[in-house]
Structure formats: C-alpha cells, structure tokens
Amino acid sequence: MIKHASLFSQLIALIDRKKFHELVYQHQSERFAKKFNSWEHFVAMLFCQIAQAKSLREICGGVACCMGKMKHLGMKKAPNKSTLSYANAHRPWEMFQDLFYEMLATCKMATPGKHKFRFKNKLLSLDSTTISLCLSLFPWAKFRRTKGAVKLHLLLDHDGYMPSYAYISNGKKHDVTIARTISLSPGSIITMDRAYNDYRLFALWTEDRIYFVTRLKDNADYEVVKNFKVPQKRNILSDQLIRFTGARAKKDCPHDMRKAVVWDNVNSRQIVLLTNHLDFGASTISAIYKDRWQIELFFKALKQNLKVKTFVGTSENALYIQIWTALIxxxxxKFLQFKSRFGWSLSNLVAFLRWNLFTYRDLWEWIHSPFEVLPIEPQPVQYSLPLQVPGQHLY
Structure with missing residues (x-):
C-alpha cells in the first residue's frame, strides 16, 4: 500500500485550499467557468514552472501522462490546449498576485530570524529586471521601436533573501516611479543601484527615518561639510559628510548626506556610495551595498530555473499569470530549502524536484536525505493465463 502521494502533490499541499477558494470568490475567477476550475488552472501552470514545460502542448500532455496520480491534486482530467489558453487569457491575474502574498506569509514563518549583519534594522534591496519580448508577438508590450519588454520590480528582504514586494510594469516605466509607491517601515535600510537616484525621494525617506545606501551620480554637485576618519587596512578611501549645492538638488534634498569612496578589488575601480545613515562605520556601509548583489542572484535564479523568459501565451493577462506563478x-x-537539513542549492533543488515530481515518497524525508529515501513502488499485480482447451489456440 502506498502511504504517500507524489512529491508534486505534497508540494501543492503548501497552498491553503481554503484561502485559495476565498481568493477565487473575491476575484470572481470562476464566474463563467463550466468544468475547468481555478484550482486545476493553477496546478497546470505550476506544473509548467516546476517541470519547465515549453508550450501548452507540453503542459497538457505532461499532465495527461500522469492522470493516474492527479486525484491527489484535486484534478478530474487534464485540460485541453484551447481550454488552458482561454483560462490564461481571461481569468484575472490579480488572483495569482494575491496568492503570491498568501504564500509569502507562509514562507516567512520558516525564514531565518535575521540577516547576517549585527544591526537589527530591516535590510532590503530594491531592483528591477527587464524581460525581453518579441514585439510582433506581444504588440501591447511596446518598449522601443523594434523591441518589446516588461519589467519585474522586486523588493528583496535579506532575512532569508525572500521577495517581500513584487510589481510587473511595462518596460518604459521608470524604476523611481515604483520606488515612490513602496511603503517602508521606519528604521529600515534599503540598498539599490544608481538607477534610483532621486533627491526628492531621498529627502522623503530621510524625514521618515528610512535609511538608504546607493551610488552617487557622477555629475552630482556638492560641498564637503566634514571629513571622517578612515579605518586602517580596509577598502575605504574616504568618508565625508556632504551637502548638495545644485539648485534643484538643494531644493529637493536639503539634508546632509554621507559619501564613502570604496575600492573594488575585483574590478579595480572606485565605487562612490551615498547614504543618509550617519552612525554606521564606512566598512558597514560598504558591506551593505555589497550584499545588494543578492537581488541580482535572485533574478538570475528565477530566469534560469523557472519559466519567465519564454511564455505559453501572448496576451498581457497570460504573461502576468505565468510570471506570478513563477514567483509562487x-x-x-525557498520554503523547502529553509526546512531542509541537506544544504540544497536552489538550482539543484529545482532540478531534483523536476526529475522526481511524480515519484511516491515522503517529501519532508526526501529533502533531508535525497539519496537515501527511495521511492515507494506499488505492489505488482499477479496475472494468470487461462487454461488452454485442447485443439484451441490462445491467439
């Protein structure tokens, strides 16, 4: 007797079915549905991500090949290509967005308690990645004359390097526009690259006791108010208190800022950092900005291990559903990675899951000992041949 469902079934069990159906009712996702419900739609799109199915045909065919194991998933039958395509084009993507935040609340319970730094402030990174699209297939995603694109804006929490905020926009929307809409708690430290330089935003954050670490623009006009002592045998070249002197910069941001020049040994160059935090040492400011690289690694892992570069639908709604499912x-x-004692890398965990999606074994034992927990095989059925009557052939 098989005591466990497939790994895919146990993975989907992380979703709270009650909250899922509440979201379905809230967004009226099944208002005109007849047979293919929202849960079956979500399972099919999650299969697309974990199994890395490249087309609607592969999703429907892959699910159909495993229909004997689909009852554990709450599916009656595999969808047709036209049915799945219509659902992607017409069902509200906002439901998948809300499901992402419901799943995020579950994952936060398993994240490490704090980041690697000694200070207790919440540390965040803000950045965006551009997803290139073919303009002839995605005419709604106009970016340049001959190119299409959308942007995925992400706020990464360094407590476990989990995304705490995500937003999908067209490729033309500026990063600063999104940064102005993000709500941050007082005392938080947010690090970002030079694309987010906005003096009015810097002043607003300073007045709200929100700290930032970014790179100073090359053409910034300022005067040095005070020179701080530089730590010995570190990569800090200078540490200064500055005040902006440009007419518009002085008006938008009248507060004193801190400028630290750091030597980058890897690329043999100077990096000029700007921050409104006046108490931390220059070495700590440098380490905070260096840890911003984790959001770049998150984007890299997302694009390499899940389906966010090629899409199974060309409508805006279908693309948004696929990206939100990838984030889920x-x-x-990440939740499995936090719970495991094995020490998985994220890419290896995704690959091993893909190879063992429909094997029968306990998920939680498997993530601790992937090479020791063997799959459970069903007992073979014994068949007996009928007795042969003299003078009669069996075939």
Missing amino acids: AMLMV
Missing part, C-alpha cells in the same frame, strides 16, 4: 513556485522552493 520560487517561494515554494
């Missing part, structure tokens, strides 16, 4: 799948994988 990433949260699930």
Whole structure:
C-alpha cells in the first residue's frame, strides 16, 4: 500500500485550499467557468514552472501522462490546449498576485530570524529586471521601436533573501516611479543601484527615518561639510559628510548626506556610495551595498530555473499569470530549502524536484536525505493465463 502521494502533490499541499477558494470568490475567477476550475488552472501552470514545460502542448500532455496520480491534486482530467489558453487569457491575474502574498506569509514563518549583519534594522534591496519580448508577438508590450519588454520590480528582504514586494510594469516605466509607491517601515535600510537616484525621494525617506545606501551620480554637485576618519587596512578611501549645492538638488534634498569612496578589488575601480545613515562605520556601509548583489542572484535564479523568459501565451493577462506563478513556485522552493537539513542549492533543488515530481515518497524525508529515501513502488499485480482447451489456440 502506498502511504504517500507524489512529491508534486505534497508540494501543492503548501497552498491553503481554503484561502485559495476565498481568493477565487473575491476575484470572481470562476464566474463563467463550466468544468475547468481555478484550482486545476493553477496546478497546470505550476506544473509548467516546476517541470519547465515549453508550450501548452507540453503542459497538457505532461499532465495527461500522469492522470493516474492527479486525484491527489484535486484534478478530474487534464485540460485541453484551447481550454488552458482561454483560462490564461481571461481569468484575472490579480488572483495569482494575491496568492503570491498568501504564500509569502507562509514562507516567512520558516525564514531565518535575521540577516547576517549585527544591526537589527530591516535590510532590503530594491531592483528591477527587464524581460525581453518579441514585439510582433506581444504588440501591447511596446518598449522601443523594434523591441518589446516588461519589467519585474522586486523588493528583496535579506532575512532569508525572500521577495517581500513584487510589481510587473511595462518596460518604459521608470524604476523611481515604483520606488515612490513602496511603503517602508521606519528604521529600515534599503540598498539599490544608481538607477534610483532621486533627491526628492531621498529627502522623503530621510524625514521618515528610512535609511538608504546607493551610488552617487557622477555629475552630482556638492560641498564637503566634514571629513571622517578612515579605518586602517580596509577598502575605504574616504568618508565625508556632504551637502548638495545644485539648485534643484538643494531644493529637493536639503539634508546632509554621507559619501564613502570604496575600492573594488575585483574590478579595480572606485565605487562612490551615498547614504543618509550617519552612525554606521564606512566598512558597514560598504558591506551593505555589497550584499545588494543578492537581488541580482535572485533574478538570475528565477530566469534560469523557472519559466519567465519564454511564455505559453501572448496576451498581457497570460504573461502576468505565468510570471506570478513563477514567483509562487520560487517561494515554494525557498520554503523547502529553509526546512531542509541537506544544504540544497536552489538550482539543484529545482532540478531534483523536476526529475522526481511524480515519484511516491515522503517529501519532508526526501529533502533531508535525497539519496537515501527511495521511492515507494506499488505492489505488482499477479496475472494468470487461462487454461488452454485442447485443439484451441490462445491467439
């Protein structure tokens, strides 16, 4: 007797079915549905992400090949290509967005208690990645004359390197526009690259006791108010208190800022950092900005291990559903990574899950000992041949 469902079934069990159906009712996702419900739609799109199905045909065919194991998933039958395509084009993507935040609340319970730094402030990174699209297939995603694109804006929490905020926009929307809409708690430290330089935003954050670490623009006009002592045998070249002197910069940001020049040994160059935090040492400011690289690694892992570069639908709604499902799948994988004692890398965990999606074994034992927990095989059925009557052939 098989005591466990497939790994895929146990992975999907991380979703609270009650909250899922509440979201379905809230967004009226099944208002005109007849047979293919929202749960079956979500399972099919999650299968697309974990199994890395490249087309609607592969999703429907892959699910159909495993229909004997689909009852554990709450599916009656595999969808047709036209049915799945219509659902992607017409069902509200906002439901998948809200499901992402529901899953995020579950994952936060398993994240490490704090980041690697000694200070207790919440540390965040803000950045965006551009997803290139073919303009002839995605005419709604106009970016340049001959190119299409959308942007995925992400706020990464360094407590476990989990995304705490995500937003999808067209490729033309400026990063600063999104940064102005993000709500941050007082005392938080947010690090970002030079694309987010906005003096009015810097002043607003300073007045709200929100700290930032970014790179100073090359053409910034300022005067040095005070020179701080530089730590010995570190990569800090200078540490200064500055005040902006440009007419517009002085008006938008009248507060004193801190400028630290850091030597980058890897690329043999100077990096000029700007921050409104006046108490931390220059070495700590440098380490905070260096840890911003984790959001770049998150984007890299998302694009390499899940389906966010090629899409199974060309409508805006279908693309948004696929990206939000990819983010939900990433949260699930990160949750397993936190719970495991094996020390998985994220790419290896995704690959091993893909190879063992429909094997029968206990998920939680498997993530601790993937090479020791063997799959459970069903007992073979014994068949007996009928007795042969003299003078009669069996075939």
